[in-house]
Amino acid sequence: MKVFYKSAVLMMCAIITSLSFIACGDSDNEIELSEKEKELQKINVAYVKNNVIPTYKTLADQTILLQKAIEKLQESKSDADVTNVCNLWKTSRQYWEWSEAFLFGAATKYFIDPHIDTWPLDKTALENLLNNEAMMADIENVVANLNNGLVGYHGLEYIIFREGRNRPVSDITDKEFDYAVAVAQDLALSCCRLEAAWAGMDNITPEKQGIIEDAEMEPEDNFGEQIELAGFAGSTWKTVTLASEQIIEGCRTIVDEVGNTKIGAPHTGEDVNYIESPHAYNSITDFENNITGVQYALYGKMGATSPESLSIFAYIKSVDSTAADNLQKALETCIAKIKAMPKPFVSHYSDPKVKEAMDACSALDEALLTAQQALRK
Numbered sequence: 001m002k003v004f005y006k007s008a009v010l011m012m013c014a015i016i017t018s019l020s021f022i023a024c025g026d027s028d029n030e031i032e033l034s035e036k037e038k039e040l041q042k043i044n045v046a047y048v049k050n051n052v053i054p055t056y057k058t059l060a061d062q063t064i065l066l067q068k069a070i071e072k073l074q075e076s077k078s079d080a081d082v083t084n085v086c087n088l089w090k091t092s093r094q095y096w097e098w099s100e101a102f103l104f105g106a107a108t109k110y111f112i113d114p115h116i117d118t119w120p121l122d123k124t125a126l127e128n129l130l131n132n133e134a135m136m137a138d139i140e141n142v143v144a145n146l147n148n149g150l151v152g153y154h155g156l157e158y159i160i161f162r163e164g165r166n167r168p169v170s171d172i173t174d175k176e177f178d179y180a181v182a183v184a185q186d187l188a189l190s191c192c193r194l195e196a197a198w199a200g201m202d203n204i205t206p207e208k209q210g211i212i213e214d215a216e217m218e219p220e221d222n223f224g225e226q227i228e229l230a231g232f233a234g235s236t237w238k239t240v241t242l243a244s245e246q247i248i249e250g251c252r253t254i255v256d257e258v259g260n261t262k263i264g265a266p267h268t269g270e271d272v273n274y275i276e277s278p279h280a281y282n283s284i285t286d287f288e289n290n291i292t293g294v295q296y297a298l299y300g301k302m303g304a305t306s307p308e309s310l311s312i313f314a315y316i317k318s319v320d321s322t323a324a325d326n327l328q329k330a331l332e333t334c335i336a337k338i339k340a341m342p343k344p345f346v347s348h349y350s351d352p353k354v355k356e357a358m359d360a361c362s363a364l365d366e367a368l369l370t371a372q373q374a375l376r377k
Helices: 008-013 035-076 079-102 112-116 123-130 133-137 139-145 152-160 174-199 206-214 223-228 240-268 283-299 312-319 321-339 352-375
Strands: 021-024 026-032
Touching (some): 035 206, 035 312, 079 152, 079 283, 112 152, 133 139, 139 174, 174 206, 174 223, 240 312, 283 352, 312 321, 312 352
């Protein structure tokens, strides 16, 4: 972990929000926080502690379990173990989709998002890979440098699912097993890095530390610490308010992607093949989980069904109740419209209900923009 601050005093000063002036390092370098900034700083810290880190921690836990299950499947070659692998794929993917509400930070800086979640799968390139004896002989070392369209969740999806069903183990070749094990190991490594880059290497399990250190891919940032120290020298966020706005920006980014790209590209005919999770028939679940992740980000805690007292939503409510009420209505409507789309999406992307879900995403984005403007008051 790279240390961005000159002294432990600097790292501690940002959390002493009860003081009007916060001394940072040198005595002549003092920063005054307004009452608004003190409140937002508490919210930002709670957002990381109660939402970002728990989501990435569980994601990393689940992908490690997925990796071990695939390794077991390779040995057993049993349909029961295929079922276990498919279930773990769906479980871990839920946490990933939730986390797309905060792709800023590690997921973007280290290119983890495109590396583990690019679709559609490049089937031609995969076939060429499986037939390349030299590359397959060294697949565990090669996998990290493969085209993004060959790895991550959708590489695994293609091996273990077909037309919404678990693939019979008898249909999976030995080379596909080798490939799946390597991809699963790479996926687990990526997710461990996400947790470490937000929580700090010292705050993850020894098993996860070992996975990262063996790959020599220790993250050079601690984004949780940077949000806590927003406004101080060295932080990505130059002010506390900008860090708070980033939470809403993260939500807007995924809402726009869900409405205009994930749903919109197939529905409008822009690209009818651009369908997420088509082999598992998990598309609509992915979309719903994305918006649920937005809910958790706004409400301040993973799994929250109502706003926490320390949350961006609660703050918006305190300064502009109309904006908050409209945001909550738009959020609930968006989730409902996505759930109402006929399944599987890969067979029904032209349905009129799909357009209703797109419109609901647009309305949610507008409500988020209004909330972001209220945050600046």
